[in-house]
Amino acid sequence: MAERCAVLGIGQTKHDSERDDVSIAGLVREAALRALEDAGLEWADIDAVVIGKAPDMFEGVVMPELYLADALGAVGKPMLRVHTAGSVGGSTAVVASHLVQAGVHQRVLTVAFEKQSESDVMWALAPKIPFSMPIVAGAGGYFAPHIREYIRRSSAPDTTGINVAVKDRVNALKNPYAHLQMEDISFEQVADSPMLWDPIRYLETCPSSDGACAMVLGSESAAGSVKNPAWVLGTAVRSEPIGMAGRDEVDPRAGRDCAAEVYKQAGVTNPHRDIDVAEIYVPFSWYEPMWLENLGFAEQNTGWKLVDDGTTALDGDLPINPSGGVLSTNPIGASGMLRFAEAALQVRGEAGEHQVDGAKVALGHAYGGGSQFFAMWIVSDEKP
Amino acid sequence: MRDVAVISFSQAPSVRRESDLNEVEMIVPVVTEAVERSGIDRKDIGFTVSGSCDYLAGQPFAFVMGLDAIGAWPPIRESHVEMDGAWALYEAWVRLQHGDVDSALVYCFGKSSLGELRDVLSLQLDPYYLAPLWPDSVSLAALQARSLLDGSDHTELDMAEVAARSRRDARDNPNAQVTGDTDPNDLLNEPYIADPLRKHDCAPISDGAAAIVLAAGDLAREKCERPAWIKAIDHRIDAHSLGARDLKKAPSARIAAEAVGAVKDGFDVAEIHAPFTHQELILRDEFGLSDKTRINPSGGALAANPMMVAGLTRIGEAATRVMDSSADRALAHATSGPCLQQNLVCVLEGN
Numbered sequence: 001m002a003e004r005c006a007v008l009g010i011g012q013t014k015h016d017s018e019r020d021d022v023s024i025a026g027l028v029r030e031a032a033l034r035a036l037e038d039a040g041l042e043w044a045d046i047d048a049v050v051i052g053k054a055p056d057m058f059e060g061v062v063m064p065e066l067y068l069a070d071a072l073g074a075v076g077k078p079m080l081r082v083h084t085a086g087s088v089g090g091s092t093a094v095v096a097s098h099l100v101q102a103g104v105h106q107r108v109l110t111v112a113f114e115k116q117s118e119s120d121v122m123w124a125l126a127p128k129i130p131f132s133m134p135i136v137a138g139a140g141g142y143f144a145p146h147i148r149e150y151i152r153r154s155s156a157p158d159t160t161g162i163n164v165a166v167k168d169r170v171n172a173l174k175n176p177y178a179h180l181q182m183e184d185i186s187f188e189q190v191a192d193s194p195m196l197w198d199p200i201r202y203l204e205t206c207p208s209s210d211g212a213c214a215m216v217l218g219s220e221s222a223a224g225s226v227k228n229p230a231w232v233l234g235t236a237v238r239s240e241p242i243g244m245a246g247r248d249e250v251d252p253r254a255g256r257d258c259a260a261e262v263y264k265q266a267g268v269t270n271p272h273r274d275i276d277v278a279e280i281y282v283p284f285s286w287y288e289p290m291w292l293e294n295l296g297f298a299e300q301n302t303g304w305k306l307v308d309d310g311t312t313a314l315d316g317d318l319p320i321n322p323s324g325g326v327l328s329t330n331p332i333g334a335s336g337m338l339r340f341a342e343a344a345l346q347v348r349g350e351a352g353e354h355q356v357d358g359a360k361v362a363l364g365h366a367y368g369g370g371s372q373f374f375a376m377w378i379v380s381d382e383k384p
Numbered sequence: 385m386r387d388v389a390v391i392s393f394s395q396a397p398s399v400r401r402e403s404d405l406n407e408v409e410m411i412v413p414v415v416t417e418a419v420e421r422s423g424i425d426r427k428d429i430g431f432t433v434s435g436s437c438d439y440l441a442g443q444p445f446a447f448v449m450g451l452d453a454i455g456a457w458p459p460i461r462e463s464h465v466e467m468d469g470a471w472a473l474y475e476a477w478v479r480l481q482h483g484d485v486d487s488a489l490v491y492c493f494g495k496s497s498l499g500e501l502r503d504v505l506s507l508q509l510d511p512y513y514l515a516p517l518w519p520d521s522v523s524l525a526a527l528q529a530r531s532l533l534d535g536s537d538h539t540e541l542d543m544a545e546v547a548a549r550s551r552r553d554a555r556d557n558p559n560a561q562v563t564g565d566t567d568p569n570d571l572l573n574e575p576y577i578a579d580p581l582r583k584h585d586c587a588p589i590s591d592g593a594a595a596i597v598l599a600a601g602d603l604a605r606e607k608c609e610r611p612a613w614i615k616a617i618d619h620r621i622d623a624h625s626l627g628a629r630d631l632k633k634a635p636s637a638r639i640a641a642e643a644v645g646a647v648k649d650g651f652d653v654a655e656i657h658a659p660f661t662h663q664e665l666i667l668r669d670e671f672g673l674s675d676k677t678r679i680n681p682s683g684g685a686l687a688a689n690p691m692m693v694a695g696l697t698r699i700g701e702a703a704t705r706v707m708d709s710s711a712d713r714a715l716a717h718a719t720s721g722p723c724l725q726q727n728l729v730c731v732l733e734g735n
Binding site: 056059060062063068076077078079081084085099101102104124129237238241244247253257370 | 505
């Protein structure tokens with residue numbers, strides 16, 4: 001990689017179930033303006049815009065980047081639109097970082113969003129395609145069997161998922177941007193919530209959110225004007241087919257390969273020791289222990305122990321999702337970029353009340369499709 | 385910048401309605417052929433990226449089934465843009481600049497026949513102020529054509545001549561959908577479908593797929609006798625709001641062309657992605673093309689226009705003419721959005 005890349009500015013909207021005070025353009029602009037202000041830059045300083053979001057049917061606008069060119073100051077500039085399912089927020093940041101690392105641009109604005117209240121995600125996910133199995137129950141119905149298989153393999157107690165759900169909602173109380181602010185959240189409240197897709201209870205799922213996230217990424221020389229940039233130590237993406245017989249949906253090889261590549265680039269040999277904090281994509285509570293294993297933070301079938309013994313709590317040895325994670329905020333297209341941005345906030349020491357003390361190296365992780373698309377990056381406060 | 389070249393290209397025949405094959409079945413032959421022609425083993429390809437549009441297929445994640453078609457196992461480095469395949473090629477070109485991988489597969493597909501294309505493209509417009517009025521893509525193009533005719537020396541006969549030349553050249557293109565030998569003056573006797581556009585001014589509705597393999601440096605020289613080197617590539621976007629634009633111009637196309645050094649230099653061939661005849665006239669002016677440049681020898685988008693594919697096909701057609709030595713220097717262009725809102729320009733050379 002020829003050039004170094006750093007995160008110069010970060011912005012996100014207040015996430016909510018319905019941001020009816022803004023249009024789609026207003027939503028993405030809110031995040032973009034905050035990222036520019038954070039970086040101390042103006043629209044004119046930006047060389048290119050890379051935008052990502054999940055399926056266009058989630059708002060009902062075909063290729064909305066065309067309409068958003070004006071709001072994002074892209075007129076006369078290059079604009080790319082990435083779409084890689086749920087991993088898209090992460091993949092979009094990776095594409096933007098490549099433009100800097102390749103030496104094509106000095107400063108790139110990257111934005112991801114979803115405004116779920118404009119349409120109906122359950123409807124969008126449930127088309128009847130001839131000769132294809134419909135996912136009429138939405139994403140939870142698709143992933144529930146994979147979670148059941150994880151519980152069977154690992155013999156995890158059925159309370160681990162509840163513990164994750166409580167932990168992330170408690171963390172979200174320290175994040176003013178988080179959608180869910182459940183001050184009375186408790187183990188009993190989650191345990192007593194309705195079972196939606198066994199073993200996933202209502203309070204073990206992510207919410208539907210409107211929100212956007214933006215980052216300004218820049219080259220080493222562009223980073224000179226920022227007092228505490230987050231340096232990108234590595235980026236990786238991996239994809240595998242959804243329909244291949246014999247692939248492991250519970251512990252996908254694409255996730256393991258992606259982690260191995262990003263660790264190699266970042267010089268991480270023992271992830272649990274070398275990484276201080278991780279923001280990982282957990283839309284259903286059980287995906288925290290599942291991804292802890294897939295990412296190599298825990299041996300196979302033992303990830304649940306790191307949850308149950310408090311290792312992944314905000315004050316634990318390996319804090320996972322101090323922001324509250326996808327379980328507290330889920331503007332789908334932006335959820336991956338929020339993981340990447342929150343990782344960068346941690347190593348910049350700017351995560352506010354949910355700051356992990358002394359965080360130097362952080363992982364951002366996103367996945368999508370049928371547990372088949374993965375995007376990751378590792379950021380540090382130190383220049384590589 | 386690292387030297388990167390097109391080393392192989394494959395496309396499916398463009399047809400009005402592909403009713404026998406689904407998207408996966410359309411992708412498999414072109415990807416297989418492009419990879420075979422590249423001489424690179426499928427498993428050795430370092431990066432894969434595709435372009436498609438969910439709304440054409442009427443389902444979310446239309447590209448997921450595409451991934452199943454290309455043999456992504458062991459897991460691959462892969463990306464997808466909700467854009468024409470030309471922009472997927474741009475992402476691949478950027479990715480190859482890193483130096484850790486030397487080859488990339490780019491593919492794209494679109495079945496415009498599955499819905500009412502004019503209506504589907506209306507959903508591409510500002511969802512608050514424009515889309516609720518349901519202006520369709522042909523009507524918007526007609527506004528642009530009227531603006532050009534009223535604000536320049538171009539005439540409806542100039543437009544008809546573009547159509548006649550495209551159809552004539554397309555007779556030599558086995559993948560073309562609209563071909564024939566017609567007199568431009570006869571075309572002017574046809575009725576308007578959206579004044580001042582007649583049927584011949586509009587690209588056909590097409591289903592299709594295409595794939596390109598890129599390779600860097602020595603790998604390109606080893607695998608291809610005469611690679612089509614990407615000397616420069618750039619893309620830009622204009623404002624979306626039609627009222628904020630001078631529709632008889634395409635400033636983003638001009639900026640991109642200036643960025644790649646196209647405006648002042650001559651080309652043997654230019655493959656221009658103009659789905660409407662008047663748009664070729666606008667783009668020729670923006671690019672400053674002279675009479676020495678042969679425009680759209682393939683017949684262009686007026687002969688075959690699968691959505692999400694026709695832009696990459698321009699790069700593939702231009703590269704093919706460089707690779708077979710019929711051109712030394714070629715310009716390829718792709719467009720997206722209403723009335724030429726977004727434009728990509730690529731310069732290909734044999735040496």
